[in-house]
Amino acid sequence: MRIKDYRTQFIQELSPIYNAGEAESFFYLILEEKQQLKRIDLALNPDLTFSNEEMQLWNSILEKLQQEIPIQYLLGKTSFYGLNFEVNANVLIPRPETEELVEWIIKSNSKISSAQFGIASGKKPDDLKILDIGTGSGCIAISLAKNIPNAQVFAIDVSEKALATAKKNAEINKVNVYFIKKNILETDDLEQKFDIIVSNPPYVRELEKQEIKKNVLDNEPHLALFVKDNDALIFYRKIAELAQKNLSQNGQLFFEINQYLGKEMIDLLEKMSFKNIELRKDIYGNDRMIKGEL
Numbered sequence: 001m002r003i004k005d006y007r008t009q010f011i012q013e014l015s016p017i018y019n020a021g022e023a024e025s026f027f028y029l030i031l032e033e034k035q036q037l038k039r040i041d042l043a044l045n046p047d048l049t050f051s052n053e054e055m056q057l058w059n060s061i062l063e064k065l066q067q068e069i070p071i072q073y074l075l076g077k078t079s080f081y082g083l084n085f086e087v088n089a090n091v092l093i094p095r096p097e098t099e100e101l102v103e104w105i106i107k108s109n110s111k112i113s114s115a116q117f118g119i120a121s122g123k124k125p126d127d128l129k130i131l132d133i134g135t136g137s138g139c140i141a142i143s144l145a146k147n148i149p150n151a152q153v154f155a156i157d158v159s160e161k162a163l164a165t166a167k168k169n170a171e172i173n174k175v176n177v178y179f180i181k182k183n184i185l186e187t188d189d190l191e192q193k194f195d196i197i198v199s200n201p202p203y204v205r206e207l208e209k210q211e212i213k214k215n216v217l218d219n220e221p222h223l224a225l226f227v228k229d230n231d232a233l234i235f236y237r238k239i240a241e242l243a244q245k246n247l248s249q250n251g252q253l254f255f256e257i258n259q260y261l262g263k264e265m266i267d268l269l270e271k272m273s274f275k276n277i278e279l280r281k282d283i284y285g286n287d288r289m290i291k292g293e294l
Contacts, residue, residue, distance in 0.1 A: 003050055004047075007024075010026075017068060030058070030071075030075070034054075035054070068218065068219075069218075072093045076088065078093055081099050081139070081146075083143060085169045086168055089220075089221065091162050097256065098140065098200055100288070101254060101256050102143045106144065106148060109196070129151070130144055130154065130196045131155070131194045131198070132198050133201065135157045135162070135163075136162050136200075137162070138167075139169075141170075141177045142173050152178070153177045153178070155180070156180045156181075157181065157182075159223065159224075160181060162224075166179060184235070184242070192246065195251050196251065196252050196253075197239065197243050197246070202223070202235060203232065203236075204226050205226070206226060206227075209226070212225075232258065233268060237268060240268065240274070250293060252293050253292045253293070254289065254291050257288060269292040277291070278290065278292075
């Protein structure tokens with residue numbers, strides 16, 4: 001079968017679930033990954049065909065897409081902040097909103113003066129110690145390690161399988177990150193000081209499940225997504241408590257947050273004596289990230 005003709009069929013069969021533009025983008029992502037062909041190759045060679053074996057592979061992928069399994073899991077990879085990451089059912093698929101959080105941290109770091117983090121000790125801005133709590137795929141920690149030269153980056157997760165994925169991603173992107181298996185809710189002290197602590201912890205309340213797309217709800221790890229309705233800030237409160245003990249002077253705490261709990265997050269950080277608190281919206285206009293300093 002001509003690839004060009006299969007493309008039309010592929011888009012039509014996905015149209016009840018995805019819009020035509022999204023289905024077409026899936027087709028070309030798979031074409032590049034599985035056939036090493038780009039859109040231009042198909043345009044220049046309209047008579048290219050699939051073998052029977054290739055057709056079976058494509059039909060299998062199409063069937064899984066119709067079941068709303070995320071394409072990132074089917075391809076086993078995704079892109080985040082210009083880097084390549086392996087992903088699987090043990091980790092969340094990184095979101096564009098989280099890229100904005102990474103960008104904020106990197107830009108904030110570029111403006112940091114030596115005096116802010118203690119010039120007397122000889123510490124320079126590029127000698128920062130950074131901790132990512134709940135690292136998942138490692139996307140935040142690895143992106144920071146890649147973009148902040150000489151920073152020491154540490155990352156914590158409770159899941160052994162998530163850490164295995166994160167370690168592989170660090171190797172893929174050729175960065176050094178110190179990975180630690182730890183249940184942050186059962187941790188009383190991080191045992192060292194950090195200049196920046198960042199976390200994108202579980203923050204979707206059970207009552208908000210109906211807002212979550214089926215492909216996310218059915219496939220991505222609930223451990224990394226959901227919190228109980230009666231204590232939605234459990235991770236934020238615990239991490240902020242640890243930050244009080246383990247952030248260096250003028251250290252920074254960054255969070256990705258539930259869009260409906262911006263005011264509650266400001267109140268929490270204010271009560272815990274953080275200063276220069278800043279709440280930011282994401283590309284979709286939702287309250288999505290917050291920063292506080294000690």
